[in-house]
Amino acid sequence: MKKALRIIAAAMLILSSALISGCYDIVELDTISIVTGLGIDKADENGKVQLTVQVGKADAVGGGGQEGGEASEKAYQNLDSVDRNIVGALDKLLQDNSRTLFLHHNQVVIFGESHAKEGISDDIDALMRDLHSHLDVFVLISETNTSEIFNVEMELEKIPSVGITRMMRKKTEISEAFGVKMLELISKLSDDPCTAVLPIIKQVKEQDTTRLSIQGLAVIKDDKMVGKLTEDQAKGYAWALGKIKSGYLPVNTDKGTVELSIKPPSREMKVSFDKEGIPKIKIGIKARFIIGQIIGFDGLQLEEIIEMIQKESVNAVKDIIISCFKETQRLNADIFRFGCYLNKHHNKKWKKIKDKWDQIYPNLELELTVETQIIDTGKTSKSPKMVGGRLA
Amino acid sequence: MIVLIILAFIIMLAINLPSLIKSRDYKLIIIYGCFYTASFALSLLLAMNVKLPSILEMADSLFKTLKLSY
Amino acid sequence: MTIENSRISAGQFMFSIACFLHSSSLLTSFFVIITRNESWMPFVASIIICIPLIVSYVLLSKSYPGMNLIQINEAVFGRVAGKIVSALYVWFFFTLTSLNIRDLGTFVNKTTMVKTPISIIIILFLLLCVWSAYYGLEVVTRYSIVFLIISCVILFISIIAVYDLIELDNFLPMFDMPLNNYVQVSHIASTIPFGETVIFLMVTPYVDNAPKNLMRYFLGGFLLGSILILIVILRDISVLGNTIQYFSLPSFEVFRLGTLFQTISHMEIMFSILLIVLLYFKISVLFYVTMLAIAQLLNIRSYRPILLPCAALVVVYAFTAFKDVITHTKTAQETTPFFWTLFEILLPVLTLIVSFVKKKAKNKNNRKAVSK
Numbered sequence: 121m122k123k124a125l126r127i128i129a130a131a132m133l134i135l136s137s138a139l140i141s142g143c144y145d146i147v148e149l150d151t152i153s154i155v156t157g158l159g160i161d162k163a164d165e166n167g168k169v170q171l172t173v174q175v176g177k178a179d180a181v182g183g184g185g186q187e188g189g190e191a192s193e194k195a196y197q198n199l200d201s202v203d204r205n206i207v208g209a210l211d212k213l214l215q216d217n218s219r220t221l222f223l224h225h226n227q228v229v230i231f232g233e234s235h236a237k238e239g240i241s242d243d244i245d246a247l248m249r250d251l252h253s254h255l256d257v258f259v260l261i262s263e264t265n266t267s268e269i270f271n272v273e274m275e276l277e278k279i280p281s282v283g284i285t286r287m288m289r290k291k292t293e294i295s296e297a298f299g300v301k302m303l304e305l306i307s308k309l310s311d312d313p314c315t316a317v318l319p320i321i322k323q324v325k326e327q328d329t330t331r332l333s334i335q336g337l338a339v340i341k342d343d344k345m346v347g348k349l350t351e352d353q354a355k356g357y358a359w360a361l362g363k364i365k366s367g368y369l370p371v372n373t374d375k376g377t378v379e380l381s382i383k384p385p386s387r388e389m390k391v392s393f394d395k396e397g398i399p400k401i402k403i404g405i406k407a408r409f410i411i412g413q414i415i416g417f418d419g420l421q422l423e424e425i426i427e428m429i430q431k432e433s434v435n436a437v438k439d440i441i442i443s444c445f446k447e448t449q450r451l452n453a454d455i456f457r458f459g460c461y462l463n464k465h466h467n468k469k470w471k472k473i474k475d476k477w478d479q480i481y482p483n484l485e486l487e488l489t490v491e492t493q494i495i496d497t498g499k500t501s502k503s504p505k506m507v508g509g510r511l512a
Numbered sequence: 513m514i515v516l517i518i519l520a521f522i523i524m525l526a527i528n529l530p531s532l533i534k535s536r537d538y539k540l541i542i543i544y545g546c547f548y549t550a551s552f553a554l555s556l557l558l559a560m561n562v563k564l565p566s567i568l569e570m571a572d573s574l575f576k577t578l579k580l581s582y
Numbered sequence: 583m584t585i586e587n588s589r590i591s592a593g594q595f596m597f598s599i600a601c602f603l604h605s606s607s608l609l610t611s612f613f614v615i616i617t618r619n620e621s622w623m624p625f626v627a628s629i630i631i632c633i634p635l636i637v638s639y640v641l642l643s644k645s646y647p648g649m650n651l652i653q654i655n656e657a658v659f660g661r662v663a664g665k666i667v668s669a670l671y672v673w674f675f676f677t678l679t680s681l682n683i684r685d686l687g688t689f690v691n692k693t694t695m696v697k698t699p700i701s702i703i704i705i706l707f708l709l710l711c712v713w714s715a716y717y718g719l720e721v722v723t724r725y726s727i728v729f730l731i732i733s734c735v736i737l738f739i740s741i742i743a744v745y746d747l748i749e750l751d752n753f754l755p756m757f758d759m760p761l762n763n764y765v766q767v768s769h770i771a772s773t774i775p776f777g778e779t780v781i782f783l784m785v786t787p788y789v790d791n792a793p794k795n796l797m798r799y800f801l802g803g804f805l806l807g808s809i810l811i812l813i814v815i816l817r818d819i820s821v822l823g824n825t826i827q828y829f830s831l832p833s834f835e836v837f838r839l840g841t842l843f844q845t846i847s848h849m850e851i852m853f854s855i856l857l858i859v860l861l862y863f864k865i866s867v868l869f870y871v872t873m874l875a876i877a878q879l880l881n882i883r884s885y886r887p888i889l890l891p892c893a894a895l896v897v898v899y900a901f902t903a904f905k906d907v908i909t910h911t912k913t914a915q916e917t918t919p920f921f922w923t924l925f926e927i928l929l930p931v932l933t934l935i936v937s938f939v940k941k942k943a944k945n946k947n948n949r950k951a952v953s954k
Contacts, residue, residue: 582769
């Protein structure tokens with residue numbers, strides 16, 4: 121009797137191992153389509169959104185080493201649907217698709233400009249709430265319709281959204297402030313002042329090819345897009361935050377121009393308050409450069425050039441930051457997050473002026489102190505046109 | 513669902529009853545019987561979607577009326 | 583009579599308290615939502631407040647050596663009142679078991695196995711707990727050291743993985759919120775993770791070398807576990823900053839954001855494993871203590887036969903305790919601290935006071951008898 125019970129118990133244990141594999145939730149690789157990019161636009165019909173989903177085909181990417189014959193097969197597929205909001209649109213896509221959409225590996229979320237002007241926080245709520253979406257996706261704004269962006273073929277990348285992610289990673293090497301991930305966006309929009317910047321992606325048409333280009337920044341205030349910054353103003357934004365890591369700064373003098381290669385600066389911020397509690401912000405930047413190219417300066421010594429350049433570069437950095445600052449004052453968007461800094465470091469004084477920040481910011485005084493240092497001259501020290509060179 | 517529950521409880525009886533009867537500890541058998549019938553009845557009621565009262569929710573409203581809450 | 587025959591070493595005791603407490607580190611969302619990026623301050627305050635509480639538990643256990651909580655209640659309050667107080671405790675342990683296993687089922691359902699019915703997950707877990715409780719205390723607490731080491735390793739790896747996302751700026755501003763919030767969070771933290779260590783009063787008589795070094799091991803386990811939770815909270819706040827108020831599982835999101843060496847990313851599976859392992863330990867200790875308490879209260883020779891029916895009752899209770907997750911969270915923030923205070927602070931301290939008074943009265947009587 122005991123032996124029989126043991127055999128039954130053993131049989132039940134072995135059978136129950138089928139339960140352990142989680143048979144309810146089995147997901148086979150050929151029943152899912154892996155989403156690599158999401159695009160959200162304003163649809164032609166009023167009050168609806170158009171969702172474009174870029175799906176990467178796993179087998180096409182893997183077998184891409186073969187030449188000829190396979191060349192015409194695209195490694196991606198774009199699906200789109202129009203519905204009242206993102207969740208409805210995703211749901212609708214299931215109707216036409218033979219596979220379930222797998223959002224787990226989504227890498228980029230692009231908002232269309234016209235949609236961003238009406239507010240993006242509802243979409244962010246859906247993307248935060250969904251179980252499978254991640255917070256380290258890159259967020260961008262596109263000037264045209266996102267379905268066009270997703271259709272642009274890139275020479276070196278098989279799937280455009282993967283290519284866009286890689287382009288964003290390169291952008292963050294210029295400055296951390298240029299690449300915005302979802303977590304950062306949510307964090308910025310949750311706290312006073314509710315402003316953020318997002319990089320802009322656009323199509324550039326040259327002759328018979330189109331390519332993608334990420335230039336400039338879009339300014340988001342209170343979850344709506346209110347304006348744009350050009351690439352130079354974007355650099356000024358990065359300088360003001362002290363987060364610029366590479367790139368070139370042109371410095372013009374009447375004797376010639378020097379292109380200075382930027383090394384990471386150090387930055388200090390201090391706030392002083394006047395009698396009414398209005399803050400005055402002082403930013404001190406210590407910039408370091410390496411000479412990238414010397415244009416002109418015929419017949420001068422290296423030391424004289426460096427002296428001229430050091431004085432002019434101070435003005436160059438100040439100009440680039442102030443032009444960005446003035447543009448944000450015009451848009452009344454505190455993208456440098458001075459309000460946030462005041463909240464953290466000068467909490468009590470911030471509470472008094474919090475409600476008036478929209479009136480204070482356009483007239484805010486910014487005092488910039490810039491010190492520059494040219495730490496190296498590159499591989500060579502003299503240029504062919506300078507004293508001692510044969511071309512002088 | 514109800515069939516599964518009844519099956520599970522019969523298996524439970526089969527596992528426990530022989531050793532209980534052998535031990536002749538009547539107090540233990542009575543207590544076992546009480547727990548068994550209570551759990552059997554409550555599981556069946558739950559499977560039939562009868563709403564069982566929740567002590568914690570009653571305590572919650574009690575504490576709220578006593579103003580002992582945040 | 584002894585229902586429980588096995589003995590556990592003092593080290594096992596200390597590590598099981600630490601492991602028990604550390605399992606609450608993964609479900610910090612109850613109070614983190616209220617004080618957001620300043621949650622660590624009321625948490626430290628509650629650690630300090632709970633130290634005298636733990637000391638009082640140990641004093642209670644030392645004044646009645648070799649007796650677990652139910653036996654102490656009978657000795658202090660007399661037979662009838664003692665049984666009533668013990669019955670209250672039994673209900674409390676039962677509730678804790680059901681709520682925790684409901685949390686485990688909800689978590690596994692929400693994050694990993696979305697379509698599996700919760701009842702199957704809960705029943706399978708509970709069968710495992712029944713199995714370990716069948717063999718007694720030593721088996722239940724045997725793996726505490728291993729689980730704790732695994733969780734410390736995973737904690738360390740996660741801190742390395744999110745290292746570049748940590749911003750110390752996220753801890754500011756400090757003292758920004760109304761005082762009520764801090765008091766509320768301190769209260770929640772002292773009752774929901776820390777106060778539940780009152781169940782270890784059922785286990786103390788079976789520890790080797792008790793009661794000599796009991797204070798050291800109980801306090802040591804408590805401090806170890808609570809400091810591990812503090813590290814987790816600090817990590818979550820420094821990575822998520824002010825977005826911590828949105829997520830129901832902040833540690834889950836932190837694991838999702840972490841990247842190791844640019845290849846290993848989205849490590850939430852490690853969090854799932856850690857949660858399941860630690861919560862399993864907590865539930866099996868709670869279940870064992872509940873069974874021991876029932877057996878002690880009803881004065882039967884062994885809890886083994888009633889394991890399965892009580893497991894079924896736990897499952898039923900888990901489903902009926904709260905209608906849904908939202909009510910559960912809201913109640914946990916608002917009234918549960920006060921309710922648990924009754925069982926974790928008021929009752930043990932009352933027991934301690936009455937036992938002192940009784941002992942003093944006995945000493946007086948003895949002296950009177952001697953002097954006569």
